[in-house]
Amino acid sequence: MSRIQGNTFIAEPQPAEKCELCGKISELRPYGEHGENICFQCGMENEEATKFVFGNLIKDVKTVVRNDREITVLVLPNVLQEGKNE
Ligand SMILES: [Zn+2]
Numbered sequence: 001m002s003r004i005q006g007n008t009f010i011a012e013p014q015p016a017e018k019c020e021l022c023g024k025i026s027e028l029r030p031y032g033e034h035g036e037n038i039c040f041q042c043g044m045e046n047e048e049a050t051k052f053v054f055g056n057l058i059k060d061v062k063t064v065v066r067n068d069r070e071i072t073v074l075v076l077p078n079v080l081q082e083g084k085n086e
Helices: 040-045 047-057 075-081
Strands: 003-005 008-011 063-066 069-072
Touching: 040 047
Parallel strands: 008 063
Antiparallel strands: 003 008, 063 069
16 A cells, blocks of 8 residues: 655555445545545546645655655656646
8 A cells, every 4th residue: 555654655556445435446545635545537526636635645755665666756746736837
């Protein structure tokens, strides 16, 4: 299960579970407006809220670890900047 420890985001594969909004069995993320575990489709239905929650979750993250390798956080700020560029 992906988790955040201090400044590090540890990305791990996640087993499919029941979405807390639509009930679909899918890979979930804790990006619901009120912290619910939700599927990708539900996240996209309320994209602004999802981005806001995601941004809050990762605001202190400096490092991403995936498959035991450290990745510098270059992608995440771009996600947050999306839509602010105009
Ligand atoms: Zn859902």
